[in-house]
Amino acid sequence: LAENNEIISNIRDSVINLSESVKDGQKNPEAINFSQGSISELFPSASVLPAVDSEDCLFASKSRNHGSGVQMLDVYDILPFDNPDGGVWKQGFDITYNENEWNSEPLQVFVVPHSHNDPGWLKTFEDYFRDQTQHILNNMVIKLQEDNRRKFIWSEISYFSKWWDGIDSQKKDAVKRLIKDGQFEIVTGGWVMPDEASPHYFSLIDQMIEGHQWLEKNLGVKPKSGWAVDPFGHSPTMAYLLKRAGFSNMLIQRVHYSVKKHFATQKTLEFFWRQNWDLGSSTDILCHMMPFYSYDVPHTCGPDPKICCQFDFKRLPGGRVSCPWRVPPEAIHAGNVQHRAWMILDQYRKKSKLFRTKVLLAPLGDDFRYAESSEWDQQYQNYQKLFDYMNSQPEWHVKAQFGTLSDYFEALRKESNVGEKSSNSFFPVLSGDFFTYADRDHHYWSGYFTSRPFYKRLDRVLESYLRAAEILYSMALVQSSKSEKMSVFPSVDNYKLLTEARRNLGLFQHHDAITGTSKDWVVVDYGTRLFHSIMNLKRVIIDSAHILILKDKGAYNYDMSTPFLKMDHVQSSQDSLPRKTVIKLTSQPRYLLIYNPMEQERLSVVSVNVNSPRVKVLSPLGKPVAVQISAVWDGATTVSHEAYEISFVAHLPPLGIGVYQLLEVQSSEAVLADYNIYLRNSKQEKPDRLFKIKEMQNSVDNIILENSYMKLWFSGMSGLLEVSSSSEHSTFLG
Numbered sequence: 001l002a003e004n005n006e007i008i009s010n011i012r013d014s015v016i017n018l019s020e021s022v023k024d025g026q027k028n029p030e031a032i033n034f035s036q037g038s039i040s041e042l043f044p045s046a047s048v049l050p051a052v053d054s055e056d057c058l059f060a061s062k063s064r065n066h067g068s069g070v071q072m073l074d075v076y077d078i079l080p081f082d083n084p085d086g087g088v089w090k091q092g093f094d095i096t097y098n099e100n101e102w103n104s105e106p107l108q109v110f111v112v113p114h115s116h117n118d119p120g121w122l123k124t125f126e127d128y129f130r131d132q133t134q135h136i137l138n139n140m141v142i143k144l145q146e147d148n149r150r151k152f153i154w155s156e157i158s159y160f161s162k163w164w165d166g167i168d169s170q171k172k173d174a175v176k177r178l179i180k181d182g183q184f185e186i187v188t189g190g191w192v193m194p195d196e197a198s199p200h201y202f203s204l205i206d207q208m209i210e211g212h213q214w215l216e217k218n219l220g221v222k223p224k225s226g227w228a229v230d231p232f233g234h235s236p237t238m239a240y241l242l243k244r245a246g247f248s249n250m251l252i253q254r255v256h257y258s259v260k261k262h263f264a265t266q267k268t269l270e271f272f273w274r275q276n277w278d279l280g281s282s283t284d285i286l287c288h289m290m291p292f293y294s295y296d297v298p299h300t301c302g303p304d305p306k307i308c309c310q311f312d313f314k315r316l317p318g319g320r321v322s323c324p325w326r327v328p329p330e331a332i333h334a335g336n337v338q339h340r341a342w343m344i345l346d347q348y349r350k351k352s353k354l355f356r357t358k359v360l361l362a363p364l365g366d367d368f369r370y371a372e373s374s375e376w377d378q379q380y381q382n383y384q385k386l387f388d389y390m391n392s393q394p395e396w397h398v399k400a401q402f403g404t405l406s407d408y409f410e411a412l413r414k415e416s417n418v419g420e421k422s423s424n425s426f427f428p429v430l431s432g433d434f435f436t437y438a439d440r441d442h443h444y445w446s447g448y449f450t451s452r453p454f455y456k457r458l459d460r461v462l463e464s465y466l467r468a469a470e471i472l473y474s475m476a477l478v479q480s481s482k483s484e485k486m487s488v489f490p491s492v493d494n495y496k497l498l499t500e501a502r503r504n505l506g507l508f509q510h511h512d513a514i515t516g517t518s519k520d521w522v523v524v525d526y527g528t529r530l531f532h533s534i535m536n537l538k539r540v541i542i543d544s545a546h547i548l549i550l551k552d553k554g555a556y557n558y559d560m561s562t563p564f565l566k567m568d569h570v571q572s573s574q575d576s577l578p579r580k581t582v583i584k585l586t587s588q589p590r591y592l593l594i595y596n597p598m599e600q601e602r603l604s605v606v607s608v609n610v611n612s613p614r615v616k617v618l619s620p621l622g623k624p625v626a627v628q629i630s631a632v633w634d635g636a637t638t639v640s641h642e643a644y645e646i647s648f649v650a651h652l653p654p655l656g657i658g659v660y661q662l663l664e665v666q667s668s669e670a671v672l673a674d675y676n677i678y679l680r681n682s683k684q685e686k687p688d689r690l691f692k693i694k695e696m697q698n699s700v701d702n703i704i705l706e707n708s709y710m711k712l713w714f715s716g717m718s719g720l721l722e723v724s725s726s727s728e729h730s731t732f733l734g
C-alpha cells in the first residue's frame with residue numbers, strides 16, 4: 001500500500017511537471033518522443049500525442065494540503081485485526097447508554113422496508129422474476145396503497161422494467177402516485193447493483209445510465225440516494241460516479257468487520273467520501289456505512305441479532321423461516337406491546353450510540369422478501385403497532401416510523417445542519433477504499449477478483465464491441481438519413497440489438513455475475529447473453545461500416561443474408577475460444593477494414609491471419625506497409641502452413657476506418673520472425689521450410705527476454721517465469 005501511495009504521488013508529480021511545462025509553452029521532450037530503436041521508423045511524426053491542457057489537471061495544480069480526516073491507508077495500519085469476541089455483537093463491543101440521553105431531543109427512527117433482488121444467483125434472472133420478483137412488485141402496489149404510512153424502496157431497474165412492461169396502465173398510474181407521495185422510492189436505480197471490483201468503469205456508468213434513462217422516460221424519476229447492501233467490498237469509484245450522476249447520499253454495507261468496529265468506536269460510520277486525488281471537496285458525497293454483519297433483519301435493528309430476529313415477523317412460528325438464535329418472534333398484541341416495543345427501542349438506542357446524530361436508520365428486509373401478501377401484513381401491521389405504542393409514550397422520547405432511504409438522509413442532513421452541497425465539519429471526510437472485504441474471521445472475499453476469468457474476459461470483449469458499435473451506428477444513422485436509397489438501412493432493428501446488448505452487459509455487472517459467484521447454470525445463462533450480444537453487435541458493426549465506407553452511396557443495397565463484410569474473429573459458442581479467420585490471398589487485393597473506436601488518432605500493431613507468406617499490405621493511400629510474418633503453431637513445436645500471422649502498424653484517424661489492401665505477390669518483402677525453441681529430451685525434427693527455427697537442446701540455463709523497459713527470466717527447466725525486472729524494480733515470483 002505504501003508503494004502504491006508512492007506511485008500515485010509520483011504520477012501526481014509528473015502531471016504537475018507536465019502541466020507546468022505546457023504552461024511554459026514548452027512540450028516535455030520525453031513525452032512526445034515515441035520510442036527509440038528501429039520501430040520509430042514505422043511511426044509518422046510524433047505530433048499525434050495530444051498536448052495536456054493545464055486546465056485538464058486541476059487536482060494536480062492545487063495545494064497539497066489534503067483536508068481528509070480519515071485516510072483508509074492509515075486505518076489499516078492502526079487496526080490490530082485481532083478479532084476478539086464482542087459479546088452479543090460478536091464483531092463489536094458492549095453498547096451502553098443513559099436513560100435520559102434523549103430527553104432534550106428524541107430519537108427519530110426510520111424503518112426502511114426493502115427487498116434484495118439479485119438479477120441471477122441461485123436462479124437465473126428469468127426464474128427469479130417468475131417465481132419471486134414479479135409477486136413482490138405486484139404486492140407492493142396493493143399493500144402500500146392500503147396505508148399511506150407504509151414505505152418501500154427498490155433498486156434494480158433490470159427487474160423493475162421487465163415488470164413494468166407486463167402491467168396495465170392502472171397499475172402504472174398507482175406506482176407513479178406512490179412515488180409522488182413519497183411512499184415508494186427508487187434507490188440507486190442502476191440496471192443492477194453492480195460489483196465494485198471487477199467491472200470496468202465504462203460498464204458501471206453504462207448500466208447506471210441504462211437504469212436512469214429508463215426511469216426518466218417511464219417514471220420521470222431521478223434517484224438521489226445510493227443503496228449498495230450486497231457488493232463484496234466498496235470502491236470510491238462508485239462514490240465518484242454516484243456523485244457525478246447527481247446523487248447526494250449513499251449507503252454501503254459489506255465492509256471488513258474490523259473497519260466497521262473501528263468506525264463504530266470513532267463514530268465515523270457516516271462520512272463524506274472524498275476521492276483520494278481531490279484536494280478540494282468537489283467529490284464529497286454523504287455516505288452511511290451499515291455497522292453490523294449483514295443487511296438482514298437480525299443484523300439491522302441493533303447490535304443483538306437474537307433480539308432483532310424476534311422483530312422479523314416473516315419468521316413467526318409456523319412459517320418457512322425461523323430464528324437461528326432459537327427465540328421466535330411474537331405477533332404484537334395489546335398484551336405484549338409494551339414489553340416488545342421496549343425491547344426493540346433498546347436495540348435502536350444502542351445502535352444509535354454508534355452514530356453522531358439522533359436520527360436512526362433501521363432497514364427491514366432481506367433477499368427476495370415481501371413476495372407473499374401475508375408477509376406484507378406480518379411486517380407492516382406488527383411494526384405499525386410497535387410504532388404507535390412507542391410514539392404514544394412521551395417519556396420514551398422516540399418517534400418511530402416507516403421511511404424511505406431519502407426520508408432518512410433528509411432528516412439526517414436537517415439534524416446535522418448539512419446542506420445539500422456543503423460538507424461542514426459535522427461529519428468526517430474519508431478517502432480510500434473498502435477492499436478487501438472479510439465478513440468473519442479470515443474469510444477474505446478476494447477469490448472473486450479472478451474467478452471464472454473466461455467470462456470476465458467475455459465481459460470486456462462485449463464492452464469494446466458495444467462502444468464500437470454504438471459509435472459506428474450513430475454515424476451510419478446520420479449518413480442513412482441523407483438519401484432515399486439508404487433508408488433501407490436497418491436502423492430500428494440495429495437499435496434494438498444495441499439496446500439488448502447494453503442491457504446484457506449491464507446485467508453482467510451484477511455482484512453475482514461478473515464476480516463469478518452464481519451457480520453454474522446461471523453462469524451459462526449470462527454467458528449465452530454475452531455471446532449472443534457479441535454476435536448481434538458484429539451485425540450492427542458490419543451494417544454500419546457498410547454504409548460508411550461506400551464511396552458511391554447510391555450503390556447501397558442491404559441484404560441481410562449476404563453481409564457486405566466479415567469479422568476477423570469467430571466464436572462458435574458461449575464457452576468456446578474465438579478463432580481468427582484465415583484470409584485467402586490472391587493477386588487481386590482483399591480489403592481489410594480497420595476501425596479506430598477511440599477519439600484519438602491511433603497507431604496500433606494489427607495482426608491478421610492469411611493463407612500465404614507471399615504477402616503485400618498497402619495502406620489506405622496505396623503505399624506499401626512494413627509487415628512481419630509470424631508462425632501460426634499447430635502444436636508446441638509444429639508450424640502450420642495453412643495460416644500465417646501478419647502484423648503491421650496501422651495508422652488511423654480518431655473514430656476512423658482505414659481500408660488496407662492485402663494481396664499475394666511473387667516475392668514478398670515481409671520480415672520473417674525467427675524462433676528459438678527450448679526443448680528437453682526431444683528428437684530433432686526436420687527444419688521448417690520457411691521460418692528459421694533454432695532448437696535449444698537440453699537447456700537448463702535461464703531464458704531471458706528483454707527490451708529497453710523490461711527483462712524477464714524464465715526457468716530453463718520448467719519454462720515458468722521466475723524474475724521480472726523493470727528499469728527500477730525487480731520482482732521475484734514464487
Ligand SMILES: [Zn+2]
Binds near residue numbers: 116117230511512
Ligand atoms: Zn445480492
